[in-house]
Amino acid sequence: MCYHFKQTKTIKDLEKKFKAKIDSSETLKLSADINGFNYPKTPIITNLDSSKIQLFNWGLVPDWANEDWRRNYTLNARIETLSEKPAFKNYMENRCIILVDGFYEWKHKGKEKIKFDIGFNNQLFAFAGLYLNNTYTIVTTEAKGIMREIHNTKLRMPFSLKTDDDFKKWLNMEEVNPQYDFTTNQIGFSQPTLF
Numbered sequence: 001m002c003y004h005f006k007q008t009k010t011i012k013d014l015e016k017k018f019k020a021k022i023d024s025s026e027t028l029k030l031s032a033d034i035n036g037f038n039y040p041k042t043p044i045i046t047n048l049d050s051s052k053i054q055l056f057n058w059g060l061v062p063d064w065a066n067e068d069w070r071r072n073y074t075l076n077a078r079i080e081t082l083s084e085k086p087a088f089k090n091y092m093e094n095r096c097i098i099l100v101d102g103f104y105e106w107k108h109k110g111k112e113k114i115k116f117d118i119g120f121n122n123q124l125f126a127f128a129g130l131y132l133n134n135t136y137t138i139v140t141t142e143a144k145g146i147m148r149e150i151h152n153t154k155l156r157m158p159f160s161l162k163t164d165d166d167f168k169k170w171l172n173m174e175e176v177n178p179q180y181d182f183t184t185n186q187i188g189f190s191q192p193t194l195f
Contacts, residue, residue: 002104002105002151003036003075004034004036004103004104005034005098005103005104005158006031006033006034006101006103007099007100007101008030008032010030011028013124014028014043014053014124017099017124018045018053018124019164020052021051021052022054023052023053023054024054024055026041028043036058036059036075036076037075040057041055042058042098042099042100043055043098043099044096044099044131044136045099045167046094046096046131046171047094047096050171053099056096056131056135057134057136058098058136058137059071059072059074059075060077060087060091060131060136060137061133062086062087062132063090071135074087074088074135074137075138076158077130077139078139078140078141079140082139088130091130091132093173095128095171095173096129096130096136097128097161097171098127098136099126100119100125101119101125102117102122103118103158105150107150107151114186115187115188116186117184117185117187118147118182118183118185119183120162120179120183125160125161126160126166127158127159127160127161128158128160128176138158139158139159141157141158141159142155142157143155143156143180144157145180146180146182146184157178157180160178161176161178162179
């Protein structure tokens with residue numbers, strides 16, 4: 001996944017869908033393009049208290065990280081290597097879900113890239129994640145379905161959760177399969193994005 005998602009739903013929508021109350025004095029900022037490289041605060045629910053929606057920064061910062069730590073390396077975490085990577089292996093029990101209503105991916109076509117808006121018919125869903133000290137990472141998995149055609153170079157996709165049962169299972173450390181019956185909307189061509 002290319003480090004861009006959207007969260008355009010209201011607090012009321014989030015609270016209704018996820019059966020939780022927002023727990024923050026900060027204002028929830030709605031955005032049609034949340035860029036991970038800005039390390040923004042976005043709504044999540046942790047397994048410590050699934051009745052609260054909290055605002056955490058994207059880009060997990062491990063306990064042992066120093067002030068030079070680059071969050072770019074921990075915006076996403078491959079599910080296949082969570083137990084091996086030093087930045088994640090000690091936090092595998094710190095489960096969270098990241099509340100979203102879509103994400104963006106670019107399909108490579110020669111020297112150009114085609115941007116796609118991807119989700120579940122503009123409905124709220126969640127990414128699986130890990131958290132620590134008000135920061136989080138999004139868990140990714142091998143691309144399936146339409147995502148193999150869109151993310152046609154790295155073949156990755158966010159580990160997406162659609163139902164209440166999916167949310168509970170991830171937070172309770174139970175086995176859950178990622179959802180991948182995405183709907184897509186081609187937005188247009190763009191030059192490659194440099195980060």
